[in-house]
Amino acid sequence: MKRYDCMTALAGHLRDELVILSLGASVDEWYNAAPHMREGSLFQQQLGCVTPQAFGLAAGLPHRRIVSLDTDGGMMFNLGILATLGNEQPKNLFVVVWDNECYQSIGGPPTHTAFGRVDIAAIARGAGIDKAYTVTTLEAFDAHCEAGLAAEEPYVLVAKVSGTVQPDIRRKHSDGREDKYIFVRHVEKTEDIVIMGPSEHN
Amino acid sequence: MKQSAVDAVIRGLKRAGVSIVCYLPDSLFKELYPALDADPEIRTIRVTNEGEGAAICGGVFLSGKRAALVMENSGLRASVEPLARMGLGAGIPVVMLMSYRGELGENNWWAIPHGITMEPVLDALRIPYRVVREEDAIEQSIVEAYDWSYNAYYHSAIALGGSVVR
Structure with missing residues (x-):
């Protein structure tokens, strides 16, 4: 199963959701697989921060569906967030873990x-997230995306994907700072709120 | 902490517009945590380590709500990685309120590292901070930390020490 194909399938389910994204090649893949979600996706280079940031966003916008696109390396870096999600039970957070x-x-x-013993979905269930699954086929991934995006409890989907990267895709040129401004302005516009407002005149 | 100091912290957080607090409990702030839990205007989120709390606070910033990371100053060391990446890499701010363990007067050997490392770590990350040892200064200091962080889009910290926490 290729990550890019999964991303294309997931992108087909998304409209006004907000996405927090992990680091590495998945950034450029998501940029190309979900062009309609570019402003609504925060592209960050922060191992271990992705799902915690997504949860913070979900806590601040409880009426909005938030999607975390995390990775095996990122999740293993900070397993504690699974226990926090297990206790907090956010109703609007769908976590995908690209496990290559x-x-x-x-x-x-x-x-x-990589060694056949560590199972992130099982760890998530042990941390109190009842809906945590591992998928190995695109059909199963797509079905779980539909369920996870409608769930009223935290939903963790571990997608076992190959280590290949989609060839010949356009690179994203912006850095983390520009990406933050693009994302924040998108949240401001779609929520009709001010996050980074004007300075005082004094 | 005296109840009056706990009240001052909560007044400061509310004046700054904070509605979500992430915390990992410690002994010097032990009276503060249940007061935060009990406050109907503040949602508390208990975290497994302070770095996770910092990242959650960063996500709250992106939502337009305001968050605080409340912890012992040892939590600063656990938070360095997400703070560096979010703050220096993306300009996503986290405001921290920490107890100052390990300052002069410390009576636990295990807390000495917290005192020795806190200010140099804050300096290394170029995080402006204020050490508050007078109860009268707590509320306004918290408000000013938020004023600064929401103009700089960078982290700031208030450390409560001295008789405020002992």
């Missing part, structure tokens, strides 16, 4: 999930 069993962006050395 390697640190792909630095050439592919294995992560802890």
Whole structure:
């Protein structure tokens, strides 16, 4: 199963959701697989921060569906967030973990999930997230996306994907700071709120 | 902490517009946490480590709500990685309120590292901070930290020390 194909399937389900995204090659893949979600996606380079940030966003906007696109390396970096989600039970957070069993962006050395023993979905269930699943086919991934985006409780979907990257895709040129402004302005516009407002005149 | 100091913290957080507090409990603030939990205007989120709390606070910032990360100053060390990435990499601010363990007067050997490392770590991250040891200054200091962070879009910190927390 290729991550890019999964992203294309997920993108087909998304309209006004907000997405927090992990680091590495998945950034450029999402940029291309979901062009209609570019302003509504926060592209960040923050191992271990992705799902916690998505949960913070979900806590602040409880009426809005939030999607976290995390990774095996990112989730293993901060497993504690699964316990926090288990206790807090956010009703509007769908977490996808791209599990390619390697640190792909630095050439592919294995992560802890590569050896057939570590199961992130099982860890999530043990942390109190009842709806946590592992999928290995595109059909199953698509069905779980539909369920996860409608769930009224935290939903963790671990997608076992190959370590390949979609070839010949357009690179995203902006950095984390520009991405933040684009995302914040999108949230302001769609929520009719001010997050980063004008300075005082004094 | 005296009840009056707890009240001053909560007044400051409310004046600053805070509605979500992430915390990992410690002993010097032990009276503060249940007061935050009990306040109907504040949602508390208990975290497994302070770095997770920092990242959650960053997400809250993106929602337009205001968050605080409340912790012992040892939590600053656990938060360095997400603080560096969010603050220096993206300009996503986190305002921290921490107890100052390990300052002069400390009576626990295990807390000495917290005192020795807190200010140098804040300086390394270029995070402006104020050490508050007078109860009368708590509320306004918290408000001013938010004023600064919401203009700089960078982290700031208030450390409560001295007789305020002992």
